Amino acid sequence: xxxxVAFFDxxxxxxxxxxxxDSLQTHLDLLDMVEIVQFREAMSERGEDYAxxxxxxxxxRESDEARLKEIxxxxxxxxxLGACAHIGGVNAIKNLAPLHDVRKYVYGERAEWFATYAAxxxxxxxxxxxxxxxxxxxxxxxIRVVNxxxxxxxxxxxxxxxxxxxxxxxxxCLFDKGGDCLGAITRAGCGAICPTxxxxxxxxxxxxxxxxxxxxxxxxxxxxxxPQDVMARMTMFGSYEISKA
Amino acid sequence: MAQNxxxxxxxxxxxEGHGNIVxxxxxxxxxxxxxxxxxxxxxxxxxxxxxxYTEASHITSRICGICAVGHATASLRATEHALxxxxxxxxxxLRDLIFFGEMLDSHVLHTYMLIAPDFFGVGSVIPLAxxxxxxxxxxxxxxxxxxxxxxxxxGRHTHxxxxxxxxxxHLPTVEEIKALRERLILARKDMDDTITLFKTLPWPRFxxxxxxxxxxxxxxxxxxxxxITSTDGGSWDVTDYKTITNEHLVQHSSSKHTKHKREAYMxxxxxxxxxxxxxxxxxxxxxxxxxxxxxxxxxxxxxSAAQIVEMVHSVEGAxxxxxxxxxxxxxxxxxxxxxxxxxxxxxxCEVPRGTLYHDYEIGDDxxxxxxxxxxxxxxxxxxxxxxxxxxVPQILDQGQDKVTLALEMLVRAYDPCISCxxxxxxxxxx
Ligand code: SF4
Ligand code: SF4
Ligand code: SF4
Numbered sequence: 001x002x003x004x005v006a007f008f009d010x011x012x013x014x015x016x017x018x019x020x021x022d023s024l025q026t027h028l029d030l031l032d033m034v035e036i037v038q039f040r041e042a043m044s045e046r047g048e049d050y051a052x053x054x055x056x057x058x059x060x061r062e063s064d065e066a067r068l069k070e071i072x073x074x075x076x077x078x079x080x081l082g083a084c085a086h087i088g089g090v091n092a093i094k095n096l097a098p099l100h101d102v103r104k105y106v107y108g109e110r111a112e113w114f115a116t117y118a119a120x121x122x123x124x125x126x127x128x129x130x131x132x133x134x135x136x137x138x139x140x141x142x143i144r145v146v147n148x149x150x151x152x153x154x155x156x157x158x159x160x161x162x163x164x165x166x167x168x169x170x171x172x173c174l175f176d177k178g179g180d181c182l183g184a185i186t187r188a189g190c191g192a193i194c195p196t197x198x199x200x201x202x203x204x205x206x207x208x209x210x211x212x213x214x215x216x217x218x219x220x221x222x223x224x225x226x227p228q229d230v231m232a233r234m235t236m237f238g239s240y241e242i243s244k245a
Numbered sequence: 246m247a248q249n250x251x252x253x254x255x256x257x258x259x260x261e262g263h264g265n266i267v268x269x270x271x272x273x274x275x276x277x278x279x280x281x282x283x284x285x286x287x288x289x290x291x292x293x294x295x296x297x298y299t300e301a302s303h304i305t306s307r308i309c310g311i312c313a314v315g316h317a318t319a320s321l322r323a324t325e326h327a328l329x330x331x332x333x334x335x336x337x338x339l340r341d342l343i344f345f346g347e348m349l350d351s352h353v354l355h356t357y358m359l360i361a362p363d364f365f366g367v368g369s370v371i372p373l374a375x376x377x378x379x380x381x382x383x384x385x386x387x388x389x390x391x392x393x394x395x396x397x398x399x400g401r402h403t404h405x406x407x408x409x410x411x412x413x414x415h416l417p418t419v420e421e422i423k424a425l426r427e428r429l430i431l432a433r434k435d436m437d438d439t440i441t442l443f444k445t446l447p448w449p450r451f452x453x454x455x456x457x458x459x460x461x462x463x464x465x466x467x468x469x470x471x472x473i474t475s476t477d478g479g480s481w482d483v484t485d486y487k488t489i490t491n492e493h494l495v496q497h498s499s500s501k502h503t504k505h506k507r508e509a510y511m512x513x514x515x516x517x518x519x520x521x522x523x524x525x526x527x528x529x530x531x532x533x534x535x536x537x538x539x540x541x542x543x544x545x546x547x548x549s550a551a552q553i554v555e556m557v558h559s560v561e562g563a564x565x566x567x568x569x570x571x572x573x574x575x576x577x578x579x580x581x582x583x584x585x586x587x588x589x590x591x592x593x594c595e596v597p598r599g600t601l602y603h604d605y606e607i608g609d610d611x612x613x614x615x616x617x618x619x620x621x622x623x624x625x626x627x628x629x630x631x632x633x634x635x636x637v638p639q640i641l642d643q644g645q646d647k648v649t650l651a652l653e654m655l656v657r658a659y660d661p662c663i664s665c666x667x668x669x670x671x672x673x674x675x
Contacts, residue, residue, distance in 0.1 A: 012310075013307050013308060013309050013310040013313075014309070014310045014311070015307070015309075015310025015311075015313065015403040015404060016310070017310070018310045018311060018354075018403060019310075019403055021354075021358070022388070022389075022392055022402075024385070025385045025388060025389045025392075026389075028385075031371065031374075036371065089307070090292065090304055090307045093292040093296075093304070094288050094291055094292055097291065097294075097295075101291070116288070135307065135404060136310065136401075136403045136404060193400060193401065193406065194400070194406050196400070196415075197399075197400035197406040197407040197414060197415040198406075198407055198413075198414030198415035199400075199406050199407065199409070199414045199415075202303065228612075229297060232296055232297050232300065236300060236303070236304070
């Protein structure tokens with residue numbers, strides 16, 4: 001029997017699941033290797049128990065926890081798919097302001113109708129076996145991780161900084177073009193796609209192990225960024241980490 | 246015939262996001278008919294407050310993975326209006342091109358992968374690949390072209406990188422545009438085959454008059470900017486959007502509802518078709534004729550047919566833009582620098598699912614003071630419910646299964662992007 005693979009989403013834009021669909025354009029063979037049993041975005045059939053469950057999205061309300069735990073029980077391997085699930089992603093920006101203000105700003109006097117709590121990555125709720133970083137995930141990396149998981153080996157996710165990858169691509173450094181970038185503390189693996197397209201890395205793949213955040217902040221400050229701007233750079237995707245600390 | 250019916254479709258599949266359909270009928274009388282939105286709220290407007298204006302388009306593109314270019318564009322237009330940024334012709338052309346790409350990408354996903362399985366009586370695109378392999382391969386081919394187009398301009402489709410206030414941080418080469426053009430020419434055959442396939446499918450027959458609203462421009466089928474225009478008559482500046490949308494909360498939905506002159510109005514491909522038919526490319530008009538639709542078309546299931554018409558229009562539109570870009574060449578441009586003066590502005594676009602508004606107030610420090618986004622699906626929810634209330638009594642005697650399928654197909658026809666609709670607007674307090 002082919003291994004059964006499932007996809008679930010919580011608070012997300014579904015861009016990572018769509019990236020999975022797009023990765024099939026060039027890797028249709030994947031459908032021969034696995035059986036997809038849950039993919040609400042693209043299917044009406046529903047199945048049970050999974051060799052691999054991919055979770056997209058952050059956990060943003062208490063009632064999500066039970067559902068996630070149930071999926072955990074039924075999944076041999078649980079994978080965080082994308083920045084929302086992996087590090088909280090943009091959803092966690094709201095953690096920087098008092099929750100009550102956030103709800104009131106959007107829903108007014110009806111704020112109480114809509115449950116929410118501080119956004120968190122799925123690892124804050126259940127044990128996570130592997131992650132695919134990025135907002136969105138990288139198609140080729142997704143394929144590599146699936147192949148590794150099916151063979152029972154550790155997924156090949158780099159833990160060196162983006163600058164390494166960026167230099168290999170022979171990009172002109174953003175700092176030399178008058179810009180700024182989080183490449184020095186961000187996990188490589190996306191091909192330094194943002195610097196390649198002229199924009200500083202925003203840190204969507206999360207921090208490398210033992211990042212030197214202080215020195216990153218002083219580099220940004222030396223570039224002329226106000227403390228508020230430095231904070232903004234560090235919190236586009238890193239809000240959960242920072243608001244937790 | 247007395248009929249009891251209780252339908253509770255938990256998490257409709259094959260729509261973006263999380264929605265439930267609830268229908269209750271007793272003795273042939275419809276008691277309850279709702280589309281519940283149970284998606285978790287995401288609070289994007291609140292996320293933007295206090296952030297530098299430069300981040301807004303990158304944050305808001307994360308509202309929706311399918312309409313990422315649309316959100317980025319509406320966001321940039323709002324910022325550009327707020328800060329008084331003028332755009333070059335090259336920037337306009339490149340934005341038009343990436344917009345055609347996203348329209349094509351989204352519509353092919355919706356019509357082939359999310360709608361076609363219903364017509365073939367299968368649960369998803371995966372078994373569809375067995376019964377209609379060529380169709381699925383065609384869909385993947387067109388989708389890849391659309392995605393590659395977006396990537397050439399924006400770096401990637403889902404969450405474009407290079408689109409920025411006043412222009413682009415990276416420009417494509419003329420060679421890349423030429424290569425795209427060649428593939429777009431080949432895609433004409435795929436468009437013809439798409440029409441041939443869909444015109445033979447059993448489109449549900451149902452009609453209900455409603456108000457259709459879309460942006461319109463004097464000489465083109467509007468996608469970016471324009472005046473808000475209604476089939477009930479009238480035209481408004483985008484800054485008056487609140488008089489049209491009248492957002493209000495309903496308890497069964499974490500997405501706000503809207504209404505204008507009637508109890509509900511519709512936005513999206515069918516609304517654009519009805520409002521702007523005259524400006525469609527001649528090939529797109531011919532496609533409409535083959536699919537058996539003309540304005541004003543009041544069958545909401547034909548929203549998917551209007552999407553096919555727009556796919557043809559987008560392929561032709563993209564070819565025209567490529568020709569212009571190739572003829573004029575691509576030149577580096579000076580990036581916009583902030584003047585130190587804030588302001589307020591509204592940006593509006595026709596994203597695949599309908600009119601999208603972003604409304605920002607930016608302070609003199611370059612930080613966002615207030616933000617409001619009104620997304621298409623929120624505008625359509627009241628209209629979907631009105632359709633459901635009209636449709637169910639007509640088909641109640643067909644039994645639970647058929648009613649369920651008809652309702653699921655109805656909701657899917659609107660291509661609701663529920664994850665976007667749950668993020669909501671700023672309510673002003675006094
Ligand atoms: S990580 Fe990014 S692309 Fe993926 S679901 Fe979250 S917001 Fe969307
Ligand atoms: S552009 Fe960014 S990632 Fe590339 S070398 Fe410079 S700091 Fe590192
Ligand atoms: S360069 Fe940085 S922000 Fe861009 S995709 Fe890679 S990790 Fe994410």
